[in-house]
Every structure is written in C-alpha cells, then in structure tokens.
Amino acid sequence: MAPGKVTAGVVGQITRGTTNTNRLRRVDRxxxxxxxxxxxxxxxxIDLGxxxxxxxxxxxxxxxxRTRPDVEVRGLEIDPARVERAVAQLAEVRSGRTPFASDAHVSFSRGGFEVPLPDRRRPAVIRAFNVLRQYDEAEVAGAWQRMAARAAPDGILVEGTCDELGRICTWIEVGADALPRTLTLSLRLADLESPLIAAERLPKALIHRNVPGERVHAFLAALESEWVRAAPASTFGPRQRWEAALGALAAADWPVAGRAGGGRSRWRLGEVTVPWSAVAPGA
Structure with missing residues (x-):
C-alpha cells in the first residue's frame, strides 16, 4: 500500500516488525x-511503527x-495485533514487574502516517524509524508531508533507520513544513572499521543516492578518507580517531561543526550531523 492509500482510516503498510531492546538508544538520546x-x-x-x-x-x-519528566509517549502501529500486544505489555509495566517505571507516560493505539490523536493534539516529536525502508524513494516526500502535517508548528519528524543492534544509525530531521533540515550519522566507535558502513543504513531518501555525482556520496567518501588519514590517532582510542577525522572535515569546509544536532559536543558519541544542503539528492 502506498503512503497515500487509506485502509480503514489508517495510512501506510505493515512493517516487518523487527524490534530489539536498546535498538534505538542513539536516536533517543x-x-x-x-x-x-x-x-x-x-x-x-510519537513512536510511529x-x-x-x-x-x-x-x-x-x-x-x-530525564529531560522532561512530563513527557508523554504514544506508540502507533497499523497492525491491531501489535497494538493488543503492546497494551498487554503496558499492563505488565503498570504492575511493577518490569524495569520500566510503573507510572510511565506511555499509551498505544492504531495508526499510521495520518498520526491520529485525540483532542486535536499535535506532537512535538514524531519518531518514525525503520518505517520507510520498504517504500519507493518517490513515496518518501508524501509520507513526510502526511506525518509532518500532524506535528506542532515548531515540532519535528525524525525519520531514519538502523541495524538490528542499533550500532549503525542514520536519521533525517524534518520540520513541520515537511522540509528536511539535517542528516545525522551515529555509529558505535568501539568496533568501527569504516564509516562507510553507514551507507547500507541510510534513510530511504538517500540510500539509492550513494553514487558518484551525488552529494551524500561525496560526503561519505570524504569522511572515509579522513578516517583513514586519522589512523595514527587510533593509538589513543577510536573516539579520538573519529574526532580527528571530523576535525579534518571541518577544516576542509564540510559543515560538520555547526550547532545543528549538537555540533562538536556530539562527536564523542560517534555522531556527526550535517545540513541537508550538504547531502541533498540531485547534485
């Protein structure tokens, strides 16, 4: 089903449903x-899909x-059976028999890209991870538009993908106007052999654009080149090597040190964020 197709009031298609504990820790923080x-x-x-x-x-x-004690998370899924299972899990949480706070502000309901909410509420953040991988690239903009239209006026959509263990993560920040703002890569540095591994987990809007002549290809190639050049810094640890590589990118006028996504303070976490203009398709 295409993002614009509606079945029983729900827009989208059921994902594979792959879920692992701690998988989305990088984007969460x-x-x-x-x-x-x-x-x-x-x-x-919103935790969509x-x-x-x-x-x-x-x-x-x-x-x-920890940042907002009054935060409220609502999980949305198309598959009614998944909603039923999550509601049962919530009952376990409420009973105090899980590691999660029994008063966790979490709820679940059925929904897709239309992001249904009661009382006309509009979320500050919509997180949609590993949702668009099965769609065509041409369908991404329409999905962004539907989801972003439901966000608060200054809210954001965070759309991305990751590997099964959450060691390779990439995501795009999209504004309430449905326009992409930034791309973030977040990698586990302890066993990182090459930052090019992020290429296989790029969001749908970019994964097919990692070819010569495209901006995202040029960015990843430059990052890989500086990572190789920074090999001597690995004597002090992978974090120092990563920071050295990103510092060299910044010196070469790649916009990796800006405030978007936290700038240099996020480098030590294995992250790097660039403006969308640096990687946008259609170079």
Missing amino acids: WIARHPVLRRTPDPLV YGASGVTAFELEARLR
Whole structure:
C-alpha cells in the first residue's frame, strides 16, 4: 500500500516488525537533547511503527523523562495485533514487574502516517524509524508531508533507520513544513572499521543516492578518507580517531561543526550531523 492509500482510516503498510531492546538508544538520546523537546509546552512524542513489541516506546519514555519528566509517549502501529500486544505489555509495566517505571507516560493505539490523536493534539516529536525502508524513494516526500502535517508548528519528524543492534544509525530531521533540515550519522566507535558502513543504513531518501555525482556520496567518501588519514590517532582510542577525522572535515569546509544536532559536543558519541544542503539528492 502506498503512503497515500487509506485502509480503514489508517495510512501506510505493515512493517516487518523487527524490534530489539536498546535498538534505538542513539536516536533517543539525540531527541532527549533537542531544543524542541526541551521548550515545548506539550511534550507529546510519537513512536510511529514501533513493531512487534512496544519496548521501544517504553525505552523512549524512560530516556526522555530525564529531560522532561512530563513527557508523554504514544506508540502507533497499523497492525491491531501489535497494538493488543503492546497494551498487554503496558499492563505488565503498570504492575511493577518490569524495569520500566510503573507510572510511565506511555499509551498505544492504531495508526499510521495520518498520526491520529485525540483532542486535536499535535506532537512535538514524531519518531518514525525503520518505517520507510520498504517504500519507493518517490513515496518518501508524501509520507513526510502526511506525518509532518500532524506535528506542532515548531515540532519535528525524525525519520531514519538502523541495524538490528542499533550500532549503525542514520536519521533525517524534518520540520513541520515537511522540509528536511539535517542528516545525522551515529555509529558505535568501539568496533568501527569504516564509516562507510553507514551507507547500507541510510534513510530511504538517500540510500539509492550513494553514487558518484551525488552529494551524500561525496560526503561519505570524504569522511572515509579522513578516517583513514586519522589512523595514527587510533593509538589513543577510536573516539579520538573519529574526532580527528571530523576535525579534518571541518577544516576542509564540510559543515560538520555547526550547532545543528549538537555540533562538536556530539562527536564523542560517534555522531556527526550535517545540513541537508550538504547531502541533498540531485547534485
């Protein structure tokens, strides 16, 4: 089903449902530091397409409440059976028999790209991870538009993908106007052999653009080149090597040190964020 097709009021198609504990930790901690979450008067966050288990919604709430104790996370899934299972998991959380707070501000309901919410509420953040991988690239903009239209006026959509263990993560920040703002790569540095591994987990809008002549290809190639050049810094550890590589990119006028996504303070976490203009398709 295409993003624009509606079945029983729900827009989208059922994902594979792959869910692993701690899989989305990298994007969660990025959202936790985002100014939108910190400043919004209504810290409602959507976990769109959470999969076969509601665990990512519980983890998201647990991480965000450290910044916003009043945060509220609502998990949305197209498959009614997945919603039923997540509601059962919520009952377990409420009983106090899980690692999550029994008073966790989490709820679940059926929904897709239309992001249905009661009382006309509009979320500050919509996180849609590993949702668009099965769609065609031409369908991405329409999906962004539908989801972003439901966000608060200053809210954001965080759309991306990751590997099964959450060691390779990439995501795009999209504004409420449905326009992409930044691309972030977040990699586990401890066993990183090459940052080019991020190429296989790029969001759908970019994964087929990693070819010569495209900006994202040039960015990844430059990052790989500086990573190789920074090999001597690995004597001091992988984090120092990563920071040296990104410092060299910044010196070469790649826009990796800006405030978007936290700038240099995020490098030590294995992250790098660039403006969308640096990687936008159609170079």
